Amino acid sequence: MSFPINTKNYDIIIIGAGGSGLISAISASDNSAKSIAVISKVNPISSHTVSAKGGINASLSNVIEDNWKWHAFDTIKGSDYLADVDAVEILCKNAESAILDLERYGVVFSRDKNGKIAQRAYGGQTTEYGNGKIAYRACYSKDKTGHTILHTLYQQAIKRNINFFLEFIVLELIIEDNKCFGCIALDLNKGEIIIFKSKVTIIATGGYSQIFQNTTSSSICTGDGLSLVLKEGLPLQDMEFIQFHPTGIYGHGFLITEATRGEGAYLLNANHERFMKKYAPKMIELASRDVISQAMAIEIKEGRGAGIKKDHLYLDMRHLDKDLIATKLPGVVDLVKNFTKLNIQQDLIPVAPSSHYTMGGIPCDLNCLVIDGLMAIGEASCLSVHGANRLGCNSLLDLIVFGKIAGHNAGNIVNNYQIKDKNHNNIIENLIQKKIKQFAVLFDDNDNSWQLSSLKKILKENNENNLGVFRSEDLLKSALNKTLEIYNQFKKYRIKNKNLVWNEEIIEYFELESLLLNSIATNFSAINRRESRGSHYRFDFPQRDDNNFLAHSLVRIIDFHEIKLDFSLKKVKNHSSIKELNLTVQKRNY
Numbered sequence: 001m002s003f004p005i006n007t008k009n010y011d012i013i014i015i016g017a018g019g020s021g022l023i024s025a026i027s028a029s030d031n032s033a034k035s036i037a038v039i040s041k042v043n044p045i046s047s048h049t050v051s052a053k054g055g056i057n058a059s060l061s062n063v064i065e066d067n068w069k070w071h072a073f074d075t076i077k078g079s080d081y082l083a084d085v086d087a088v089e090i091l092c093k094n095a096e097s098a099i100l101d102l103e104r105y106g107v108v109f110s111r112d113k114n115g116k117i118a119q120r121a122y123g124g125q126t127t128e129y130g131n132g133k134i135a136y137r138a139c140y141s142k143d144k145t146g147h148t149i150l151h152t153l154y155q156q157a158i159k160r161n162i163n164f165f166l167e168f169i170v171l172e173l174i175i176e177d178n179k180c181f182g183c184i185a186l187d188l189n190k191g192e193i194i195i196f197k198s199k200v201t202i203i204a205t206g207g208y209s210q211i212f213q214n215t216t217s218s219s220i221c222t223g224d225g226l227s228l229v230l231k232e233g234l235p236l237q238d239m240e241f242i243q244f245h246p247t248g249i250y251g252h253g254f255l256i257t258e259a260t261r262g263e264g265a266y267l268l269n270a271n272h273e274r275f276m277k278k279y280a281p282k283m284i285e286l287a288s289r290d291v292i293s294q295a296m297a298i299e300i301k302e303g304r305g306a307g308i309k310k311d312h313l314y315l316d317m318r319h320l321d322k323d324l325i326a327t328k329l330p331g332v333v334d335l336v337k338n339f340t341k342l343n344i345q346q347d348l349i350p351v352a353p354s355s356h357y358t359m360g361g362i363p364c365d366l367n368c369l370v371i372d373g374l375m376a377i378g379e380a381s382c383l384s385v386h387g388a389n390r391l392g393c394n395s396l397l398d399l400i401v402f403g404k405i406a407g408h409n410a411g412n413i414v415n416n417y418q419i420k421d422k423n424h425n426n427i428i429e430n431l432i433q434k435k436i437k438q439f440a441v442l443f444d445d446n447d448n449s450w451q452l453s454s455l456k457k458i459l460k461e462n463n464e465n466n467l468g469v470f471r472s473e474d475l476l477k478s479a480l481n482k483t484l485e486i487y488n489q490f491k492k493y494r495i496k497n498k499n500l501v502w503n504e505e506i507i508e509y510f511e512l513e514s515l516l517l518n519s520i521a522t523n524f525s526a527i528n529r530r531e532s533r534g535s536h537y538r539f540d541f542p543q544r545d546d547n548n549f550l551a552h553s554l555v556r557i558i559d560f561h562e563i564k565l566d567f568s569l570k571k572v573k574n575h576s577s578i579k580e581l582n583l584t585v586q587k588r589n590y
Helices: 019-030 068-078 085-093 095-105 145-159 224-230 289-301 322-328 330-340 394-415 424-441 452-466 473-491 504-528
Strands: 005-015 036-040 119-126 134-139 163-166 168-176 179-187 192-203 242-249 266-268 313-316 349-358 369-371 374-376 551-559 564-571
Touching: 005 019, 005 179, 005 224, 005 394, 019 036, 019 145, 019 394, 036 168, 036 192, 068 085, 068 095, 068 119, 068 134, 085 095, 085 394, 095 145, 095 394, 119 289, 145 394, 168 192, 168 224, 168 424, 168 504, 179 369, 179 424, 192 224, 192 394, 192 424, 224 504, 242 289, 242 330, 289 313, 289 349, 322 330, 330 349, 374 394, 452 473, 452 504, 473 504, 504 551, 504 564
Parallel strands: 005 036, 005 192, 036 163, 192 374
Antiparallel strands: 119 134, 168 179, 179 192, 242 349, 266 313, 313 349, 369 374, 551 564
16 A cells, blocks of 8 residues: 655654643744654644643742742652652753743733732642641633643644644654654654654653553543654653542543642542541642552452442542632533532532543653754653652642753753765654554455554553552562553454544554553563562562662663563662752652
8 A cells, every 4th residue: 555655844843732742842943943743643722731720839938938949849759759859950040940941931820819820729838848837839821721721832832833633643763873863753744754863852642541441541542652652662751650549520531630739639438537636637639649549449448438339438628618619620510510510619619530641751851862863752652750649739840840941951951963974864764664554454354353542441440450559479460461452462463444633443443552662661660670669569569679679760662573672770879969859758648
């Protein structure tokens, strides 16, 4: 089968048009880069960044005294000591300037009575290196912070004449001799294969929470960028660490923002007991997310779950002030009403932990560089600033701080770019032709007796049951064997629809491939980390093992035919010139 093929040349291409992709494009443009393309499978305003509700962290001291070093302390502690201190310092030190940049771009933050940017409390965050009061660190725009930021960044990108290629599926990266030269994509509107050649490629495709059945993440969060890297034989890092958000709406997974607990909402078990007092007596519902999710799972496991199946708990907002809800949490009212038909001021809201954020991703250095010519940012990357558990409102900050760094550095690379190998054009052309032939094989005649959707359903159920909040050797090995069985069946699938124009079968195929590869990497990493740390809880290894596993995990596929994987550990960077940030590894108490 032959395809219409076109070639486009840009200095910088960015795969993904969410918050991190847009800010990197803006930053590159502001650093004199003129030829920038953003490739996305959806319109930017439909990117998952819109789902970030509660806020973005910065130690502005608008409510009580705060300090970026206190923020860094909380981030390292919250990560269960697996965050790299040098990356955390960059994140927290640059938080205030990130907020000022956003404000300058036009982001409308909520304001307090003095006209300052309003800040609210969020889980796991304190003052005075954990010895003081709860911190008010999250800057917000009602409960639509991500939505507000994303729309503003998109406007700024348009203002800078950034080139957008929307409704494109990226099929492959173009990597030769550990150097990236761009990517191959499918234009769904025209049915054309487009070869994007570039000096720098930035992956900003988001996380992989859609490997689970019950998730707060949108349907586009299939880990596409990670699978592109994995298919090139490159490693992924810390894939076993997946954050479960405590308050997903039961039966739907949709997120009720942590801001509700920041504003005073409670968690209750079936006996209407405020159970978090047992697990986190100081911070209660504002403990870190992994602590709360695991506490909820214990309550359910021990028979104190609600409902006929005793498989969920309650969020109580009935006592909250009506005006507070109207001004700070209006989206929660609509969300609960639309999906549960309940009234938050009269009814208890059924909630259960839902997969929410993936700490694992593409390993990169502090300049966001993966290999020569390839960068990764946002949830697709792993620097690592979040370690084994991310603090709420650090995700938007991560997007802005490191997205800006990546864009600026990409501009520098372009300005100093030199081609050392004169024969590289022929080498790259041969590689591109090889990859296009591999794509053509997917359309060979074959009588598929099953649907991709059925495999996807089995995969997500398998992960939900065996790779969730609680894990064990038996569950994980069972999950991996089942996933490999699904993957082997998937490899035999051939696409029936030969028309490339808006071929949804192609979209479904490549998204399922991403889900499968991310599931395999996550499962294998989880099996090999024989301890409990942060969001990764093994009830057969319930204690943290700092002697053997105070380290990042790396996983890569070394044989795609037999699906053989390699697992290794990489030392955590846990030394700082700031003595207060050289934390003694100890049990986390909240």
